[in-house]
Amino acid sequence: MTLYDWPRASAFGRVIPKNKIYEHAGANTGLKDLFVREVDQITWSHKLAPETVNLAATKQVAEIQVFRITARTATLDRDVLRAIDKAIPFPLIFEVAHGGRVRLAAAYKRPSEADSARWVVGDYFLGDWLPEDAPRAPLPVALNMGALYERLLEPLVAGQTARLIPGAASGFGEAPQASLTPSEAERPLSLEERIAQAEAIKAQTREVERITARLGRERQFNKRVAINAELRAAKRELERLTGAHPGTAVTND
Incomplete structure (x- = not known):
């Protein structure tokens, strides 16, 4: 910066x-x-x-x-x-x-x-x-x-x-790109697309944090199992948005 x-x-x-x-x-x-x-x-x-x-x-x-x-x-x-x-x-x-x-x-x-x-x-x-x-x-x-x-x-x-995103590139042109089609991958993302991506990552990060907090408060085993499944799904979506390999963008369960 x-x-x-x-x-x-x-x-x-x-x-x-x-x-x-x-x-x-x-x-x-x-x-x-x-x-x-x-x-x-x-x-x-x-x-x-x-x-x-x-x-x-x-x-x-x-x-x-x-x-x-x-x-x-x-x-x-x-x-x-x-x-x-x-x-x-x-x-x-x-x-x-x-x-x-x-x-x-x-x-x-x-x-x-x-x-x-x-x-x-x-x-x-x-x-x-x-x-x-x-x-x-x-x-x-x-x-x-x-x-x-x-x-x-x-x-x-x-x-x-x-x-x-831990380990993300600092250069704007090298920022991670999420699930692009071949035609999209051939061109750089526009500013509006970058902003939409950044906002989606921010919102999903907050969702992962929210579910993680719920898991920390829950004591009943069956409810913890359900919340864990929800958390894994939320992390997978975050990994999709960041283009990360599983386990690299967010902490493990």
Whole structure:
């Protein structure tokens, strides 16, 4: 995982009052309390646009906004990120800073096919925590704004997949692929397919953990037998999703 050296021409540096987010996101009392507890400051730090990064806009990605959140806690609730995403009608990349460290976060965001005035926001992907003074890399090479957005999201998606799968490759292009047909195996997966795969792996991992917890609580032998069978089926499905050999993606019974 890396941090990016956002181009100087893209610097925006505008502090956003929380009440503006509340207003545009339709925040209720619970969400406002969450912002008070977890967020110190929100800065609209950079604006990646055709005029600032010299890349052509695409139909889905005209601009990419970079928001820096100075957090009061090391764990930032996803609802905070989602509220900001809801308030800003552009794809967002977050830098979350806390205690001298910073990490990237983002969800795949696209215009709704049913209503172009609405945005569809997926699950959030988080990068690793890095020191504030860690070296920053130039922006990824891309042909247009849409491709740049994909290049910025790819390491976050691959990183989460790698954390869920012991021994998974760290390179995005080498991430495990699940049960592809011969024609699918001949082409690289699109970003949307990678995200769908990562989300499916995450959900199935949670299902394995949930069943494992049930097994640990159960004392009756006949019920343990049934739960064990359920657990084996869940693990097989996880192995299918990860493309792993039996026993490598998850722990044994």
